[in-house]
Amino acid sequence: MKRVYVARHPLEAHLVKGLLEAEGIEAFVRGEDLFGARGEVPVTSETCPSVWIVDDDLFEKAEEFVLAYSRGQVPARAKSRSWRCPRCDELLEPQFTECWQCGATRPMGR
Ligand SMILES: [Zn+2]
DSSP, X not given: OEEEEEOSSHHHHHHHHHXXXXXXXXXXXXXXXXXXTBTTXXXXXXXXXXXXXXXXXXXXXXXXXXXXXXXXXXXHHHHTSOEEOTTTOOEEOTTOSBOTTTOOBOOXXX
16 A cells, blocks of 8 residues: 555545546545644644555556646546537537637646
């Protein structure tokens, strides 16, 4: 088991866990029970909720994925969702990288 992510909030930890599991990486959250104790214990990476993976062999993949997430990049699966054109508000299928209506480029990130 390896820790791949330290979250600022239990919800964030669960979000990352969900994203990893969507990638086929078994993950779990630790330390969320300590979250309520903040104020009494010093806030360190040990007292923040953290995301761990079960299979050490997947650590590099998980770490890469979490790094992308923390940079605000959209995970691969999220990219396969439909998107809405920022210019003309057309809803577009995930395979398009440009709006067929107005030609606007698909925005990256969230
Ligand atoms: Zn458009």
